[in-house]
Amino acid sequence: MPEPTIFxxxxxxxxGVTFPTSDVPxxxxxxxxxxxxxxxxxxxxVDVVRHFTRLSKLNYSIDQGIYPLGSxxxxxxxxVNEMVARFSGFTQTHPLQPLETVQGNLYLMYLLQExxxxxxxxxxxxxxxxxxxxxxxxxxLIMRAYHVDRGDTRRTRILIxxxxxxxNPASSAMSGYEVINxxxxxxxxxxxxxxQSVCDDRVAGIMITNPNTLGLFDQNIIPxxxxxxxxxxxxxxxxxxxxxxxxxxxxxxxxxxxxxxxxHKTFATPHGGxxxxxxxxxxxxxxxxxxxxxxxxxxEEGDEDIPPFFGFVQPAKSIGRVKSFFGHFGMMVRxxxxxxxxxxxxxxxxxxxxxxxANYLLARLRNTYHVPYDRICMHEFVLEGRWKxxxxxxxxxxxxxxxxxxxxxxxxxxPLIVHDALMIEPTETESKDSxxxxxxxxxxxxxxxxTHPEWLKEAPHQTPVRRVDEVKAAKxxxxxxxxxxxE
Amino acid sequence: MNTPADLxxxxxxxxxxxxxxxxxxxxxxYAQDALSDVVFFEAVVSVGDEIRAGDHIATLESVKAxxxxxxxxxxxxxxxxxxxxxxxxxVNSDPYGAAWMLKVELSDPSETAKLLAPEEYxxxxxxxxx
Numbered sequence: 001m002p003e004p005t006i007f008x009x010x011x012x013x014x015x016g017v018t019f020p021t022s023d024v025p026x027x028x029x030x031x032x033x034x035x036x037x038x039x040x041x042x043x044x045x046v047d048v049v050r051h052f053t054r055l056s057k058l059n060y061s062i063d064q065g066i067y068p069l070g071s072x073x074x075x076x077x078x079x080v081n082e083m084v085a086r087f088s089g090f091t092q093t094h095p096l097q098p099l100e101t102v103q104g105n106l107y108l109m110y111l112l113q114e115x116x117x118x119x120x121x122x123x124x125x126x127x128x129x130x131x132x133x134x135x136x137x138x139x140x141l142i143m144r145a146y147h148v149d150r151g152d153t154r155r156t157r158i159l160i161x162x163x164x165x166x167x168n169p170a171s172s173a174m175s176g177y178e179v180i181n182x183x184x185x186x187x188x189x190x191x192x193x194x195x196q197s198v199c200d201d202r203v204a205g206i207m208i209t210n211p212n213t214l215g216l217f218d219q220n221i222i223p224x225x226x227x228x229x230x231x232x233x234x235x236x237x238x239x240x241x242x243x244x245x246x247x248x249x250x251x252x253x254x255x256x257x258x259x260x261x262x263x264h265k266t267f268a269t270p271h272g273g274x275x276x277x278x279x280x281x282x283x284x285x286x287x288x289x290x291x292x293x294x295x296x297x298x299x300e301e302g303d304e305d306i307p308p309f310f311g312f313v314q315p316a317k318s319i320g321r322v323k324s325f326f327g328h329f330g331m332m333v334r335x336x337x338x339x340x341x342x343x344x345x346x347x348x349x350x351x352x353x354x355x356x357x358a359n360y361l362l363a364r365l366r367n368t369y370h371v372p373y374d375r376i377c378m379h380e381f382v383l384e385g386r387w388k389x390x391x392x393x394x395x396x397x398x399x400x401x402x403x404x405x406x407x408x409x410x411x412x413x414x415p416l417i418v419h420d421a422l423m424i425e426p427t428e429t430e431s432k433d434s435x436x437x438x439x440x441x442x443x444x445x446x447x448x449x450x451t452h453p454e455w456l457k458e459a460p461h462q463t464p465v466r467r468v469d470e471v472k473a474a475k476x477x478x479x480x481x482x483x484x485x486x487e
Numbered sequence: 488m489n490t491p492a493d494l495x496x497x498x499x500x501x502x503x504x505x506x507x508x509x510x511x512x513x514x515x516x517y518a519q520d521a522l523s524d525v526v527f528f529e530a531v532v533s534v535g536d537e538i539r540a541g542d543h544i545a546t547l548e549s550v551k552a553x554x555x556x557x558x559x560x561x562x563x564x565x566x567x568x569x570x571x572x573x574x575x576x577x578v579n580s581d582p583y584g585a586a587w588m589l590k591v592e593l594s595d596p597s598e599t600a601k602l603l604a605p606e607e608y609x610x611x612x613x614x615x616x617x
Contacts, residue, residue, distance in 0.1 A: 413551040470550040474526035
């Protein structure tokens with residue numbers, strides 16, 4: 001690494017701040033809590049600032065260029081969101097404060113719940129889950145609680161299409177369900193015949209990602225949902241790809257019973273180093289009683305003279321709490337701001353432009369790269385990162401070479417149903433100029449693959465760290481942030 | 488792609504070698520190529536376990552993906568390749584030899600007749616390459 005760790009930079013005795021003489025009586029810490037073996041780095045303030053500034057220059061972020069990481073919706077995070085999140089009314093409050101002193105915070109959470117219900121077509125929303133995968137786990141626990149509450153304990157299976165997000169089978173397995181894999185048909189939709197053959201009263205539900213990880217709107221979505229509902233199962237929608245549908249179609253209206261929202265994707269809160277995420281879950285009316293609690297609610301309506309009073313309520317059959325306090329409040333403020341700044345028409349334009357941008361890239365790249373499921377795409381699409389005439393080049397080489405052009409690589413090797421998949425999601429925030437720059441780089445790389453394959457094999461050449469040894473990284477884990485004793 | 492003629496295959500990319508009533512199981516050359524560098528192997532069954540065709544018997548992880556290995560046959564596990572956990576890269580270098588995963592005592596040797604013949608498996612792999 002061109003930059004040492006902060007522990008390696010440490011020098012005994014250096015300090016960043018000098019405290020004034022205490023003007024209150026000293027109260028020593030209990031002896032039991034004192035440790036002498038605490039190897040914290042010792043540095044001056046300027047050295048800390050320089051260390052992290054250097055690290056930030058080694059990083060790549062959406063503020064530097066296009067970040068077409070498929071299924072991650074790496075859109076630009078507007079500065080106004082950050083400004084609002086820094087209002088002292090938000091930053092100087094604590095979740096344990098008396099309710100009457102944080103009514104503004106609660107009102108924001110209440111309105112965000114209402115807006116997400118409206119956007120997704122749901123009857124209830126919890127803001128607690130910390131991110132998408134925890135939203136999925138929450139949704140599956142709600143699904144189980146619903147069946148068990150009805151005395152329906154035979155259901156042990158969850159159906160997962162092979163074009164779903166990779167976290168879906170993990171969430172199901174973690175909840176103790178058996179995962180049944182559903183294949184994709186030649187058009188890139190859920191294989192309806194196969195689905196119908198496994199729909200029986202052992203099915204707790206299905207987890208659908210729509211648009212799926214091929215970036216295609218599943219044309220079988222209505223019959224799929226009907227088939228699962230007919231046997232008493234519930235339908236979970238993975239909201240990670242909601243950016244394609246905003247203001248155009250509502251998952252709840254399609255018949256989806258449970259869905260998580262990724263505030264850090266669709267609603268532009270920072271992620272990928274800038275996190276944390278936030279994964280609110282919306283549910284249909286039949287599931288509202290099972291939501292995690294407590295949930296912000298208008299506990300007194302108020303009138304002309306008295307404002308409404310907001311507090312917390314516990315849903316009647318709640319699965320309980322899934323997150324300490326009330327979730328990632330700072331992300332809620334940013335998502336609230338994003339939705340407020342766009343309004344309903346603006347949100348619809350987000351989806352329209354995200355889909356337009358992806359289709360523009362697909363149209364321009366189709367002749368250079370093979371598109372295995374080639375039809376009008378939604379907000380993303382999947383190319384094959386390989387050519388028959390240069391068999392030694394794989395998707396990873398193309399991605400590494402893109403870094404030399406100052407572009408973040410797309411998602412590699414997912415979905416698994418496409419060989420050497422390159423999953424590309426430009427998002428709506430890229431201009432035609434930056435999309436053209438991306439296409440030019442992809443075309444140059446396709447040319448280089450034929451003329452100078454070693455340029456791809458040895459890429460990246462221009463980054464602070466060259467090609468990393470992925471096998472070594474996976475096999476020799478170093479779960480330690482302190483320098484390793486190399487003696 | 489290498490598809491030895493003396494083995495039987497599954498649509499989930501396992502191979503089976505039958506000697507008497509003992510079946511040796513591993514994953515195919517096609518599978519190791521699709522996975523790329525394998526970095527982790529773990530058998531999820533133990534010697535003595537009764538397993539059925541289709542049961543999850545081992546987990547593989549590569550730098551690209553995680554994959555389940557399913558048993559092509561029904562019977563009792565009589566051996567597990569202890570080398571693979573420490574040297575999972577054998578799956579890439581010698582998928583049909585040193586990277587055998589399990590040996591199973593078949594409860595019904597005729598069951599293997601239902602598995603794919605080498606040419607059927609080759610054909611199946613062709614259809615998957617879009």
